[in-house]
Amino acid sequence: NNGSASGGYSSPGNTESMNVPTYDSEAALSPPRHNVRFYQPTLGDEIQMLAKYVSVTRVEKQARDRLLQYLTATTGESLGGEFHTGLFGSFEANFSSFNSDVDLVLFQPQIARRDEAQEGEPVAGGGGQSVESSQNATALKSKPDANGALMALARCVDRQNHPRYHVVSLLSKAAVPILVVRDSVTGVWADISVSGDLSPDMTKCLDALERRFPKDFRPLTLTLKVILAQHGLGTPWRGGLGSFKLYLLVGKYLHTISRQQNPRVSQAGTKD
DSSP, X not given: OOSTTTTOOOOGGGHHHHXXXXXXSHHHHSOOOSSOOOOOOOHHHHHHHHHHHHBOOHHHHHHHHHHHHHHHHHHHHHHTTSOEEEEESTTTTTOOBTTOOEEEEEEOXXXXXXXXXXXXXBOTTTTTOBHHHHTTTTHHHHSOOHHHHXXXXXXXXXXXXXXXXXXXXXXXXXXXXXXXXXXXXXXXXXXXXXXXXOOOOOHHHHHHHHHHSTTTHHHHHHHHHHHHHHTTOOOGGGTOOOHHHHHHXXXXXXXXXXXXXXXXXXXXXXXX
């Protein structure tokens, strides 16, 4: 009984009647020679697929949202109404990969409103000198106490003894002091800094670059971000390349390539 009635195992001795090649024949060791077009992805296709694979999923976004909600509430508890929290960076611009951190800034809205109201107004007794040109002399008066605010927030996080959120480090001697908080369950990091006002929003810049290079900009930047992170080169305060500089670098590269491929457009004097 060779099991052919049940569609099961067939003995090697019955291969001729079934027209099945033996295991040591050339046909069994070689791919079938049929007119079948096999899909061979290009490098661009692979980058597109990789970028889609490493993008933040819905669950990963929810984990980052929970971390931001916790830090916002903790900031209000530790610093009162003196500081507000603002989101910026790749996550805010929807350009995060699965291993991207969250960038949060603590800013003082009263300083931002005062600077906006005074910008361009003449200084009394200053001979027509504008406030904008005199801000360098009074920068220390407007600059918030970054280390003091971050230390207060760090103490509040430690005091709460949260089961999943804890302080990793406080880089108080860096050019821009940063408090690093980590979600021990998901592994998501948050870099918290302090500014006199809300940090510039990169969303408009990324939107413009993505509109100009809709096919290449996002996949290329996400792929490079993952490669830099794998080699430990994606953290600015460790000497690596930050996300915003990477975006500008990729944008400049794509801009240069487009000018080379379209010399007539470049010579026509179109506004880039």
